[in-house]
Amino acid sequence: MLKKILLVLTMISALPAAAQDDYESRRAALTGLAGIFGELHHIRRLCEPDREGDIWRDRMKRLIDLEQPSFDLRDEMVGSFNDGYASAQSRYAYCDRDAEDYAAARALTGEALVSNLTASLYEEERGVDDDSVNVVRGDEVQ
Numbered sequence: 001m002l003k004k005i006l007l008v009l010t011m012i013s014a015l016p017a018a019a020q021d022d023y024e025s026r027r028a029a030l031t032g033l034a035g036i037f038g039e040l041h042h043i044r045r046l047c048e049p050d051r052e053g054d055i056w057r058d059r060m061k062r063l064i065d066l067e068q069p070s071f072d073l074r075d076e077m078v079g080s081f082n083d084g085y086a087s088a089q090s091r092y093a094y095c096d097r098d099a100e101d102y103a104a105a106r107a108l109t110g111e112a113l114v115s116n117l118t119a120s121l122y123e124e125e126r127g128v129d130d131d132s133v134n135v136v137r138g139d140e141v142q
Contacts, residue, residue, distance in 0.1 A: 003127075004065065004067050007123075016041075021131050026117065027073060027076070027081070029113050029116055030067060030077055030117070031067065031073075031076050031077055031080040031111045032080070032113055033063065033110055033114065033117070034060060034063070034077040034078070034080040034084070034086035034115070035080040035081065035083060036082040036084060036107075036109060037057075037059055037060045037063070037084035037089075038056075038060070038081035038082060038083065038084025038086075038088070039054045039084040039085065039087060039102075039106050040056045040082075040084075040088075040090040040103055040106060040107060040110070041054075041056035041057050041060070041081070041085055041088075042084075042085045042092070043088050043092055043095070043099050043100075043102065043103040044056055044103060046094060046095040046099060047095035047099060047100055047103070050057065057081075057102070058114065060077075060078075060081050063077075064078075070087055071103060073140040079093050088102075094139065098103075130132035
């Protein structure tokens with residue numbers, strides 16, 4: 001009986017740790033994405049000021065609107081955006097091939113972060129097939 005109680009307590013104490021790991025992972029992804037948006041905001045303003053003047057700042061605002069982070073996470077995200085902007089500003093004073101290549105690489109990194117952040121949403125939307133429903137996919141015949 002004592003073993004069962006200890007097992008249950010261990011399982012219960014592990015749940016918050018797993019949730020905390022998910023939260024920290026999401027927090028890191030969001031602040032990383034915000035930093036990338038800051039970098040892209042500077043570089044794209046240099047390279048395409050007429051087409052992309054404020055697009056990355058607007059995307060940052062939209063991210064905050066959609067995410068509705070806590071005050072401390074919001075401050076961290078804004079700080080990361082500003083740090084990314086300042087970093088790119090100190091590195092690239094004008095638009096050249098290096099700046100464009102760097103922006104393209106950072107955009108790919110950002111795309112991977114977005115994919116990771118939204119993966120669980122797609123899994124929820126896709127759902128699990130109900131056993132009472134006959135589902136046919138592709139060339140399957142049942």
